[in-house]
Amino acid sequence: MALTDEAIERIKEMIVKGELRPGDRLPKEVDLAERLGLSRNSLREAVKALSLIRVLDVRQGDGTYVTSLQPEVLLDTVGFVLDFHRDDSVLALLEVRRILEPAATAMAAQHMTDAEIVQLGELLVSMENAKDLNQMIETDLEFHRRIAVGSGNPVLASLIDSLSAPTLRARIWRGLTEEGATDRTQEQHRAIHQALASRQAEVARSWAAVHVAGVEDWLRRAL
Structure with a gap:
């Protein structure tokens, strides 16, 4: 699994487990990377990808938030990105x-x-x-x-x-x-x-x- 895909999978797990809910703000990059056992670069690229499909909302100077979509929609969207290449x-x-x-x-x-x-x-x-x-x-x-x-x-x-x-x-x-x-x-x-x-x-x-x-x-x- 590519590092970016792995980072996205980890964020998906946090949503599935309820650790991240719609509207929640993500922990600071350095803290989240350490918590997930990922490099900051991999995490950063995953955030870019997820913000592109509006699963995450990057607010300049404020932080990164899970969008207000319904949880099941969020999971379907993330799954689509992970599986589309098949x-x-x-x-x-x-x-x-x-x-x-x-x-x-x-x-x-x-x-x-x-x-x-x-x-x-x-x-x-x-x-x-x-x-x-x-x-x-x-x-x-x-x-x-x-x-x-x-x-x-x-x-x-x-x-x-x-x-x-x-x-x-x-x-x-x-x-x-x-x-x-x-x-x-x-x-x-x-x-x-x-x-x-x-x-x-x-x-x-x-x-x-x-x-x-x-x-x-x-x-x-x-x-």
Whole structure:
């Protein structure tokens, strides 16, 4: 079990046993890490993941709280995050995305305007300078959305957009649990942008395929 998954499992146990109830504030990071026998880094990543799906609420300058959801809903949500990567449907959706997105990226190299490509580069800078995980995810989604729209084919763009939400959790979870995944993602984004800027459609297609295949490969290994 990955360290982040283990940390989440420990927090789940605290909810199951009633040690943490909706509305409760989590103990200080250093105290909770020692209590659970975890590193502070693992605990911190677990809190990030759980706050992303709104099981925990991180209040700047105040602390981290269990949300006011019903306990059974909380447990279902945590269980979903722990078990989602065993769902073959996510893998099937990633396979479809691997087919469609490289094609859209190659088309975008031919159809996007110079101004749109410049704006895409500015979005990359925002992504790399993101202050938190939520901001990084938002800019990541927008990066892919703009490329799909830039293909010039609204039907293809709509299909790709429909695959974004169902595969988002897998992409987030990989970024949280696989060492170096975020850095590789940013490198691939830069390579895609450079290929678009130089109007190299087949290079853009290849980098997009590598980019999507990375998540798919991680999920296959997780399965």
